[in-house]
Amino acid sequence: MVDRTQQPRALGVAVIGMGNVGSQVVRMLQVHGDELRQRVGAPLELRGVAVRNPHHDRGIAPELVTTDTESLIARPDIDLVVEVMGGIDPARELIAKALTAGKSVVTANKALLADYTSELAQLADRHRADLCFEAAVAGAIPVVRPLIQSLSGDRINRLVGIVNGTTNYLLSAMAERSDRYEDLLAAAQELGYAEADPTADVEGHDAAAKAAILASLAFHTRVTATQVYRQGMTRISAEDFAAAAAEDCTIKMLAVCERVDAGPGEPAIADGGKERLAVRVYPALIPRKHPLAAVDSAFNAVVVEADNAGRLMFYGQGAGGAPTASAVMGDLVMAARNKVHGGRAPGESVYAELPVAPIGDILTRHHLRLTVSDRAGALAAVAGEFARRGVSIASVRQQLDGSHAQLVVLTHHARESVLDQIAKSLAALDSVTSVTSVLRLEGTEE
Amino acid sequence: MVDRTQQPRALGVAVIGMGNVGSQVVRMLQVHGDELRQRVGAPLELRGVAVRNPHHDRGIAPELVTTDTESLIARPDIDLVVEVMGGIDPARELIAKALTAGKSVVTANKALLADYTSELAQLADRHRADLCFEAAVAGAIPVVRPLIQSLSGDRINRLVGIVNGTTNYLLSAMAERSDRYEDLLAAAQELGYAEADPTADVEGHDAAAKAAILASLAFHTRVTATQVYRQGMTRISAEDFAAAAAEDCTIKMLAVCERVDAGPGEPAIADGGKERLAVRVYPALIPRKHPLAAVDSAFNAVVVEADNAGRLMFYGQGAGGAPTASAVMGDLVMAARNKVHGGRAPGESVYAELPVAPIGDILTRHHLRLTVSDRAGALAAVAGEFARRGVSIASVRQQLDGSHAQLVVLTHHARESVLDQIAKSLAALDSVTSVTSVLRLEGTEE
Incomplete structure (x- = not known):
């Protein structure tokens, strides 16, 4: 008999969802098994893949494929769950169950995380599991x-x-x-x-x-x-x-x-x-x-x-199967490593609890395009609307466009609520045919 | 009496070296104490600063300043050591002592790490301490x-x-x-x-x-x-x-x-x-x-x-006191977090042991500038040297420069050892006055 006492126990992985990302994750688990084992400190074994349609041929051993996601996640030989099915339900409940069972979860599900990170992070804390989501934002880019x-x-x-x-x-x-x-x-x-x-x-x-x-x-x-x-x-x-x-x-x-x-x-x-x-x-x-x-x-x-x-x-x-799967795999290796060596990924940190300001209170710069009928009078009338509300104009351009003229106004920073009022007042001016477009300008120091 | 049983123990930090980076680390520890405590899960306390010249006024409480680095590191109330003194000796020995005592070490010392990561990472492993060095490469950039x-x-x-x-x-x-x-x-x-x-x-x-x-x-x-x-x-x-x-x-x-x-x-x-x-x-x-x-x-x-x-x-x-200190502080928070919550930062992973090829074996593209005396004959002679050794030329430019002409040759990928021989042969050609410069071209697909 082989003495296996020195061999770290293999870790079981379940992949939930077999779209672009899921199929790449499965491929990488199968192709790079040896390298992953050395990076984790134990073998990573793909033990189940949950899909919606079991008859679609994916080149995976049929005994690994199931439609019963809940049972797969609950299996005692599953240590790590990769959720790449997307959507809020049933992903939310499935992840909650996995975390509650102490299984670490790697997910790329930004819609879910945007609203339920708090609930899931608390479950992860309570059950000393990892909740990792590098893949949820900007694909392969570590951010x-x-x-x-x-x-x-x-x-x-x-x-x-x-x-x-x-x-x-x-x-x-x-x-x-x-x-x-x-x-x-x-x-x-x-x-x-x-x-x-x-x-x-x-x-x-x-x-x-x-x-x-x-x-x-x-x-x-x-x-x-x-x-x-x-x-x-x-x-x-x-x-x-x-x-x-x-x-x-x-x-x-x-x-x-x-x-x-x-x-x-x-x-x-x-x-x-x-x-x-x-x-x-x-x-x-x-x-x-x-x-x-x-x-x-x-x-x-x-x-x-x-x-x-x-x-x-x-x-x-920022997207695509392989790049997103790269981020998933990085999280999976780290979560698996924590299972082998102890420790946990740093979780949610929300002590600051800063309020989110309504958009009207934010200072932005606006770039407005107006169609005006009367060039001579329009500029004065338009400038007057900005001046009356104390908004400083950075530049004005006039362009002839057939019988009409276009006026392009770029402001300095001002409150959104004020800029919004100005756009409404401009539209009501006699000399202004229409406010064609209002866009913000970002990325300038002033 | 205050019940302190629920308060996590404060962690003691020693900073070794008070140059540009060290003084910024000290400042950040002092200014952001409250935020750091919430991110770590325990207070981070600056308990000592090792310097060469104790009489230089740094605005730090004098009782924190010492020239006896070894004793500072050995103190039982020091949990984390920030080494920003630089140089191989005595940094190598000091870090080894800190790790051996189970203290986690954050360092920006690239010269030391380039040659001794192996030795230090093994010490960190053996004594379950962290060795972190984000700041050693590319300053503030997380790489x-x-x-x-x-x-x-x-x-x-x-x-x-x-x-x-x-x-x-x-x-x-x-x-x-x-x-x-x-x-x-x-x-x-x-x-x-x-x-x-x-x-x-x-x-x-x-x-x-x-x-x-x-x-x-x-x-x-x-x-x-x-x-x-x-x-x-x-x-x-x-x-x-x-x-x-x-x-x-x-x-x-x-x-x-x-x-x-x-x-x-x-x-x-x-x-x-x-x-x-x-x-x-x-x-x-x-x-x-x-x-x-x-x-x-x-x-x-x-x-x-x-x-x-x-x-x-x-x-x-990539450099500067504050950006480098930002990377040091990130490592310090993570290492401190591990002290509070358990776990360790992923360490060295050198299982692959790939050999490093000598430069002569590498394929690169060369960009050579030659001064030639005889424009008509020179091009043929120069091209012949490349052809004889099987190196493909991507482009040749001729420029008049007074009585001499300059020949600029850009090759496709070829072995460095061959390109080196060609440069030597070119210098020996009658029509070549001098090989003025040889540079590589990187970042092209071919």
Whole structure:
């Protein structure tokens, strides 16, 4: 008989969901078994794969495949659960059951995490299991772990990211080709860069979920997706890109998470600790020289600004089966290592509990395009609306467009609520035919 | 009496060395005590600072300051040691003593780690302490932790980095202003961007130490600084930049770590696992569209290419007191957290033990500038030398330079040993007045 007393016990892995990411995770477990064993300190064995349709041939031994996810997770020989099925239900309950049974969970489920990290992290704590989710934000790019660990001794002030591949692909294509949004979307759907129902991406829901996760980690505060101000990018046009180019800018779908001062009438930070957070997702102009301006197509990037580290950028592939699976596997190796050597991954840290400010209280810069009928009088009337509400204008451009003129106004920083009122007042002016577009400008020092 | 049973014990921190980094670490410990306590789960208390000159006023309570480093480390109320004194001795012995006493150590000492990680990591393992060194490579940029943890489930193939701020500052300045190296160095020294003795930076010793650390982590193999092929950047001239610009390239001091195939006559990877590593540091041309080309001045960046993650880039401030201290503090919080909650940071993983190939075996592309006396005959003679040794030329440019002509040859990939022989043969040709410069070209697919 072989003496196995010195052999560490193999760890059993269950993979829930066999889409793009799940099938890559299974492949990597099967191909790199020997390397993984040495990195973990024990063999990692794939012991079950939960799928919806068991008859689809996936090249996996049939005895590993099941549709009974609950029973798979409950099996005593499963130590680690990889959840890559997506969606809130039943993922939420399945993960809760796994954690309650002391099994560590690796998930890429941003929609779930954006709203239920708190509940799940508490379960993980209580049952001394790991809950890891590097893959939930920005695919292969290590950003969750750097925020939780590497920057844990610093103070993060702002985080600006391109965290959705579909919208970045669409906006990059629009910047290059100035096709219409509808045509680009159809092409992207054909190429597999956009879903048949693109709502979650183009309306910013996906980015908002990721912004909630990033803000929670960066500011040690529980932020949920519903607290994230969100605007889609479906109304961005080739004209918006032309107008952005005139300011030496491009347009990107941005997730912005930052600390902001207390609102007016509230005690300042120094007095009462009334610091707040602003978390928002929208298409915005950014200067071409900003590091995020060069992040094209399906790539993602996150810029982090911290007191001591200064400005950091993390860049890479934000989506796709293999890149996302790379992040899942990194988490799986670390969670497995903790099972072998003891210890736990650092979990949620939400002691700060900073309030999230309503969008109206945030200071942003606006870029407004107006169609005006009367050039001579329009500029004075428009400028008057800004002046009356104390908003400083950085630049005004006038362009002739047939019989009408276009007026492009770029403001300095001002409160969103005031800028919003101004846009409404402008639309009511006699000399203004229409307020064609209102976009923010991000990534400038002023 | 206050009931303190529920209060976790405070952890004692000793800081060894009070230079730029040490003084920032002390400041951050003092200013952010409350936040750090919540992130660690216990108070972090600065209990001693070891310095060389106790009479220098640093604004620290005098009773904390000592010159007796050994006694400070040995104190039972010290749980964590931050070593930011630099140098091999006595840092090596001090860290060994701390680890042997079960104290976790956070260090930014790349020179030490490049050669002694193995010895120190074993001590850390044996005494269940943490040895953390995020700050040793690329300052504030999280790259050590992503390599050890985030990419632990992937297979890294190549890593190319700008990891020395001084040389990147000098080369960026040369690219902009085309001043002479000596003048730029003097200016950099005045600004504090270069040391009085710049040897460690400009000759590539600092980058080689970092390359050794990065290669060890990326390839799960012990690589020491002496195994890193190294060339300095002191002979780079404005003419080199002009020649690089003609190829739409710039020049950067690069650390390149990659997997390479087995040498000729040796079994291929598939047969005998004879994969090798190439680890080198030198100034090289890179295409202007390569992400590293835009990394200017004192910034650092590391590009990692992995099987599944694809290409990732990490960018930020690579040096300076506060950015480096940010990385130290992240390690300190994590090591302290492990003291409170149990567990250990993932340590060295060197199971692969891949051999490091000698530079002569590596395939690179060369960019040669020759001064030739006889334009008509020279091109044929020069081309003949490349052809005879089977090296394919990608492009040749001829430029008149007074009575002489300059010939600029860019090769495809070829073995360094062969390219070296060609350069020697070219210098011996009658029609070649001199081989003015030989540089590599990195960052192209072919």
